[in-house]
Amino acid sequence: MLELVEITPPKKVGIIPCNGEELPEGTLTRFACRKVLDQIKPNNTVTICLPLFINNGKEERGFVENFPTITVDGCDKRCGQKITEKLGGKKPEHSIVITDLLKEHGINAPGSARTLVDMDQQAIDLVAGEIAKKVDEIISKPNDGGK
Amino acid sequence: MANKTTVVLPCSGIGKPYGEIGRQSTYTLMEDLCPGKVTTTCLAKLMIGDPDAVELVKNNPVITLDGCAQDCARKNVESAGKKPDRAVRVINTFKHHRDLKPTGILDLGEPGRKLVEILASDLALEIDCPAKKEGSADA
Incomplete structure (x- = not known):
């Protein structure tokens, strides 16, 4: 006799980077988010x-x-977080600020908004790892951790 | 646009390569083709009404570079009370150079970098920068 197993789709989390075009930390949000997504x-x-x-x-x-x-902001203006709260009607589950995270781990910000170089990989990995950790926290919640 | 700083505002898209082509074209204008004549700001700062960002776009010529037909950069500039002097859809540059298909979203590959050169060179002409590169076409 066949046993019926309920197949549930994977829980989804939205990553909202500020993408700040003016700052190297904004570029870092883009690369870190793409690493998590891809x-x-x-x-x-x-x-x-x-x-x-x-x-x-x-x-x-x-x-x-x-x-x-999860919002990922390059600087403490927290544009992504503010917009999400204002228009989304609720707070993001987690808000990451790149400048704070780099400082906490003693890692230098990239030197250019235009291009990230090999030595910036450590910063990309740090931010991507932090995002992934927060995603795991959300999807491991038994109830409302995403549909 | 010759005697003022031109604000070039690319969209923030990271789902397709055209957002990155807009951003890289902006950096090319700022650092290579029109240093001192072009600047940018974070689109997100404009969206939260950051006073410095709003003043910048209101007081200077603005070119928006949008990666898709949603025209987010243009619309957000308009929401800040400014009609862009020029609104460019990056996809139109690609339509003139279909052989130059970017190979990645953030790492554009050689074809994508060529598109960046073409778009930036065309925009440099409009901003009245002297350093036009050869091989450009319509933006």
């Missing part, structure tokens, strides 16, 4: 385009309303 947690993460979220992007708004999010 390599570390491809089945559990999606990215939310912040400008599209503001411009009433229906998919973005709907996702933020219904799923847990």
Whole structure:
């Protein structure tokens, strides 16, 4: 006799980087988020385009309303976190600020917003690892850790 | 646009290569083709109404570079009370050079880097920078 097993789709978490174009730390948010999306947690993460979220992007708004999010901001202006709270109607599950994280671990910020070099890989890995850790915390929650 | 600092604002897209082409074109203008004549700011700062970012776009010529048809950079500049002097869709540059298909989203590969050169060179002409590279086409 066949045993019926309920197959549940993987829980999803929205990663919202500020993508700050002016600052090296903004570039770091992009590279770290892509690493999480493409390599570390491809089945559990999606990215939310912040400008599209503001411009009433229906998919973005709907996702933020219904799923847990992690904001990744390059500096303490916390643009991503502020916009998510204002327009998403709720706080992100976790808010990461790159400048704080690098300082905590004694790692230098990249020297350029234009291009990251080999020595910046440590910073990318640190931020990506932190995001992935927070994703794991969310999806391991028994109840409301994402749909 | 010759006598003012031009603000070039790329969109923040990281889902497709065209956002990165806009960003790299911005950096190319700032650092290589038009140093001192071009600047940028974080689109997200503009979106939260950061006073410095809002003043910057209101008081200077603005070019927006959007990676997709949602035109987020243009719309966010308009929301800040400024009509961009030029609104560019990066995809239009690709349409003129379909042989130059970027090979990655953030690492554009050689074809993507060539598209960056072409777009930045075309924009440099509009900003009235002298260093136009050969091989450019319509943005």
